[in-house]
Amino acid sequence: MGQVRVKICGLRTVADVAAVAAAGAAYAGFVFFERSPRHLSVAQAAELALAAPVGLAKVALVVDAPDAVLDAIVEGVPLDMLQLHGHETPERVAEVRARYGLPVMKAVGVADEGDLAALFDYSTVADQILVDAKPPKGSALPGGNGLSFDWRLVAQRRWLRPWMLAGGLTAENVAEAVRLTNARQVDVSSGVESAPGQKDAGKIAAFVRAAG
Numbered sequence: 717m718g719q720v721r722v723k724i725c726g727l728r729t730v731a732d733v734a735a736v737a738a739a740g741a742a743y744a745g746f747v748f749f750e751r752s753p754r755h756l757s758v759a760q761a762a763e764l765a766l767a768a769p770v771g772l773a774k775v776a777l778v779v780d781a782p783d784a785v786l787d788a789i790v791e792g793v794p795l796d797m798l799q800l801h802g803h804e805t806p807e808r809v810a811e812v813r814a815r816y817g818l819p820v821m822k823a824v825g826v827a828d829e830g831d832l833a834a835l836f837d838y839s840t841v842a843d844q845i846l847v848d849a850k851p852p853k854g855s856a857l858p859g860g861n862g863l864s865f866d867w868r869l870v871a872q873r874r875w876l877r878p879w880m881l882a883g884g885l886t887a888e889n890v891a892e893a894v895r896l897t898n899a900r901q902v903d904v905s906s907g908v909e910s911a912p913g914q915k916d917a918g919k920i921a922a923f924v925r926a927a928g
């Protein structure tokens with residue numbers, strides 16, 4: 717594993733999990749959002765999670781999920797972290813942490829300076845922060861859109877909790893993103909795909925190498 721910890725999000729097959737593990741990524745992300753081409757059922761995610769080697773952290777991504785949905789995911793899938801990728805309030809983040817006893821990563825969309833205060837607010841309650849590009853208005857997906865934001869907005873910033881940089885990262889630009897922001901963790905989905913929802917083992921390996 718390199719110095720920068722990598723999360724590959726939106727895995728759909730056991731072969732994806734094997735590719736992520738072989739590349740040396742730290743986290744594997746499973747998406748539970750029906751409109752996404754990366755959506756998994758609880759049974760599908762359980763199969764992938766059970767195929768993950770020790771040391772690869774398994775993250776379940778949900779969007780404004782009610783307790784009943786989270787209950788089913790947490791009961792059915794062996795997990796290491798929950799990622800909240802909707803409009804969950806800081807109070808909801810605290811509630812989810814307390815209810816499930818799992819670390820919670822809150823995704824925060826960034827487009828301009830005005831979005832930075834939310835990063836601080838969530839860093840007081842979440843275990844980690846995912847600093848992602850804000851989805852364009854009317855976008856079908858709250859994340860996984862392959863769009864970057866201006867990395868200079870978060871360059872060299874510090875928050876109270878560990879954070880990951882996301883949004884439009886690829887093997888070609890991740891080293892520059894890390895250099896500019898000093899991110900110690902990065903997250904990618906569409907940048908390691910050959911088509912929406914189709915992970916590419918070669919792109920995964922190249923991305924993890926390039927992240928450093």
Ligand SMILES: O=C(O)c1ccccc1NCC(=O)[C@H](O)[C@H](O)COP(=O)(O)O
Nearest residue numbers: 725752859860861862883884904905906
């Ligand atoms: O990936 C999805 O389909 C998705 C659906 C609903 C909410 C969030 C989603 N992805 C979130 C992620 O963690 C992505 O890895 C992150 O937004 C970066 O995506 P990309 O710009 O495609 O690398």
